[in-house]
Amino acid sequence: MEEEIMKSKAPFENTAIWMKKNLFSTPVNTAISLIVICLLISFLGPFIQWLVFDSVGLGTAQDCREASGACLVFIKEKFDFIIFGFYPRTELWRPISSMILFLSFIWWSKEPKRWNKRLLWRWLKLILLIALLMRGGLFGIAPVSLDKWGGLPLTLLLSFFGLLFSYPIGILLALARRGNLPLIKIMSITYIELIRGVPMISLLFMASVMFPLFLPEGITFPKLLRAQIAIIMFMSAYMAEVVRGGLMAIDKGQYEAADALGLNYWQKQIKIILPQALKIVIPPTVNTSIGMFKDTSLVVIIALSDLLMTTKTALKDPKWLGFSVEAYLFVGLIYFVFCYSMSRYSNRLEREFSYGAHS
Amino acid sequence: MKNTIIKVENVNKWYGDFHVLKDVNLDVTEGERIVICGPSGSGKSTFIRCLNHLEEHQKGDIQINGITLNQNLKNLQKVRENVGMVFQHFNLFDHLTILENLTLAPIWVKKTPKEEAKKYAMELLERVAISQHAHKYPGQLSGGQKQRVAIARSLCMKPKIMLFDEPTSALDPEMVKEVLDVMVDLAKEGMTMLCVTHEMGFAKQVADKVIFMDEGRIVEQAAPDEFFNNPKHERSKEFLSQILH
Numbered sequence: 001m002e003e004e005i006m007k008s009k010a011p012f013e014n015t016a017i018w019m020k021k022n023l024f025s026t027p028v029n030t031a032i033s034l035i036v037i038c039l040l041i042s043f044l045g046p047f048i049q050w051l052v053f054d055s056v057g058l059g060t061a062q063d064c065r066e067a068s069g070a071c072l073v074f075i076k077e078k079f080d081f082i083i084f085g086f087y088p089r090t091e092l093w094r095p096i097s098s099m100i101l102f103l104s105f106i107w108w109s110k111e112p113k114r115w116n117k118r119l120l121w122r123w124l125k126l127i128l129l130i131a132l133l134m135r136g137g138l139f140g141i142a143p144v145s146l147d148k149w150g151g152l153p154l155t156l157l158l159s160f161f162g163l164l165f166s167y168p169i170g171i172l173l174a175l176a177r178r179g180n181l182p183l184i185k186i187m188s189i190t191y192i193e194l195i196r197g198v199p200m201i202s203l204l205f206m207a208s209v210m211f212p213l214f215l216p217e218g219i220t221f222p223k224l225l226r227a228q229i230a231i232i233m234f235m236s237a238y239m240a241e242v243v244r245g246g247l248m249a250i251d252k253g254q255y256e257a258a259d260a261l262g263l264n265y266w267q268k269q270i271k272i273i274l275p276q277a278l279k280i281v282i283p284p285t286v287n288t289s290i291g292m293f294k295d296t297s298l299v300v301i302i303a304l305s306d307l308l309m310t311t312k313t314a315l316k317d318p319k320w321l322g323f324s325v326e327a328y329l330f331v332g333l334i335y336f337v338f339c340y341s342m343s344r345y346s347n348r349l350e351r352e353f354s355y356g357a358h359s
Numbered sequence: 360m361k362n363t364i365i366k367v368e369n370v371n372k373w374y375g376d377f378h379v380l381k382d383v384n385l386d387v388t389e390g391e392r393i394v395i396c397g398p399s400g401s402g403k404s405t406f407i408r409c410l411n412h413l414e415e416h417q418k419g420d421i422q423i424n425g426i427t428l429n430q431n432l433k434n435l436q437k438v439r440e441n442v443g444m445v446f447q448h449f450n451l452f453d454h455l456t457i458l459e460n461l462t463l464a465p466i467w468v469k470k471t472p473k474e475e476a477k478k479y480a481m482e483l484l485e486r487v488a489i490s491q492h493a494h495k496y497p498g499q500l501s502g503g504q505k506q507r508v509a510i511a512r513s514l515c516m517k518p519k520i521m522l523f524d525e526p527t528s529a530l531d532p533e534m535v536k537e538v539l540d541v542m543v544d545l546a547k548e549g550m551t552m553l554c555v556t557h558e559m560g561f562a563k564q565v566a567d568k569v570i571f572m573d574e575g576r577i578v579e580q581a582a583p584d585e586f587f588n589n590p591k592h593e594r595s596k597e598f599l600s601q602i603l604h
């Protein structure tokens with residue numbers, strides 16, 4: 001009834017009704033609303049002033065220093081470097097097309113109805129294509145060595161492969177920890193507890209410094225790959241604990257029904273237990289993924305130039321000293337876009353897998 | 360003379376120090392319908408769960424359809440294909456549709472072709488009068504409907520034996536009958552059934568034998584008429600007087 005009235009009225013009236021109902025329903029509510037609105041105005045006003053009206057969009061560093069607003073010129077000037085790091089300027093079309101390919105494929109893969117074996121094959125082909133684009137050295141594409149990779153592509157690469165491998169490894173670790181093969185169980189627990197017990201920075205450090213010591217003479221392992229392995233090892237332990245939480249939430253009856261029907265261990269896990277357990281833990285899984293996405297910035301410790309590192313480097317340019325607010329706001333925005341998308345997507349997946357329980 | 364399909368000899372089971380099953384012996388012939396009753400905690404569930412090895416017994420011998428239950432996974436697999444089980448709390452797979460609940464095991468365990476499995480599943484759903492809900496999820500059905508689906512799911516594997524562990528005791532009273540009706544039909548078709556239940560009406564109507572368990576032992580076994588009208592054992596008398604009032 002109320003909704004019908006809302007629909008039939010003009011948009012402004014709808015807003016008015018909504019505000020009355022939600023913001024000004026009681027005196028206390030009204031007071032709180034007014035305070036919050038005042039605060040918002042007093043913060044947002046100057047911010048918009050700084051970002052939009054007083055900002056410098058054209059000119060030099062000197063112009064920026066004289067103005068009171070944000071220095072957008074700095075972002076414009078350093079955009080390429082912050083996003084792509086030391087990748088050769090003349091070859092930027094390669095990371096650009098790689099990222100476009102990558103992100104559009106992510107977009108395409110987000111529909112659960114497309115999740116099948118074919119999708120996996122397509123991803124494999126895409127990854128090979130992107131590797132070729134980024135690395136070069138074949139078909140007349142100039143080679144670009146791994147230590148030139150940086151910025152956003154590097155952050156995306158570390159996060160993507162981090163997630164791609166740590167999710168299944170985490171699942172296996174969780175199953176091992178819950179299983180009844182004592183040796184495997186102990187190994188899994190030891191691994192998880194050891195990894196969780198050290199900060200990722202020290203793991204990255206070990207990967208870059210100690211790992212090469214164990215390798216036979218003459219074999220070198222690119223630093224990027226070592227960092228990637230460290231990230232995967234770290235994330236797997238956290239994913240394992242997230243998945244374990246889901247496994248523990250599954251009713252014993254589900255195992256018994258599967259057993260009674262004659263399903264073997266893997267059929268039971270893959271068809272019955274995991275689909276339900278993984279669904280339950282979608283929010284913490286995404287939470288962990290978001291955390292890990294941001295934590296990839298810790299690779300600065302071993303001098304890989306990810307997005308945050310390129311930003312810091314850009315800030316050290318003597319010509320452009322002093323624009324750190326703009327720079328951090330800019331990368332912050334990039335991180336936010338990715339993290340927020342993941343969070344939205346998590347909500348969507350949860351709804352998708354609600355099995356008509358409340359319909 | 361019909362074949363013995365279940366042979367239980369001197370089965371003993373412990374939970375830690377607690378002796379749950381004590382020298383249980385039972386022979387079930389093909390097509391026999393057995394109702395198991397007894398006070399709470401007497402080991403009824405434990406006993407029938409031993410028959411498909413959901414619980415492990417520590418001493419004695421259980422043979423199902425000629426196969427001895429032990430650690431051998433192949434044997435266990437064969438036994439479980441032949442033994443269906445219906446639980447008190449249904450234990451349907453909530454993330455699968457009703458139809459998928461039914462076809463999952465035939466497709467994966469028995470490698471039945473998908474279409475064939477679906478066809479048979481629909482026949483069974485027809486039989487338990489749920490076919491119009493085939494594409495819904497368990498969360499959308501009532502308790503009675505869920506339990507009928509659970510029965511159909513077990514039947515999908517074409518079992519020789521059906522085990523029921525208090526199939527109606529989690530149901531609202533008005534739904535008990537629809538489930539019992541399905542079980543009565545099943546009994547009429549000659550299915551070998553072992554059913555833990557306190558539905559004495561059901562026992563009188565279909566059971567060939569009632570087994571009374573107390574403190575981990577089979578204390579008395581008799582035809583239903585005999586057991587209800589003329590219980591021999593003190594504990595049976597006490598139990599009957601409690602549930603009939």
Ligand SMILES: Nc1ncnc2c1ncn2[C@@H]1O[C@H](COP(=O)(O)OP(=O)(O)OP(=O)(O)O)[C@@H](O)[C@H]1O
Pocket residue numbers: 374377379397398399400401402403404405406
């Ligand atoms: N996993 C277990 N560990 C320890 N003790 C158990 C376990 N399962 C059951 N028991 C004990 O074994 C005894 C028999 O349990 P069981 O479930 O077989 O009884 P029941 O006859 O089915 O009772 P009810 O009518 O309440 O279902 C009970 O005393 C119970 O507390």
Ligand SMILES: [Mg+2]
Pocket residue numbers: 403404405524525
């Ligand atoms: Mg019981």
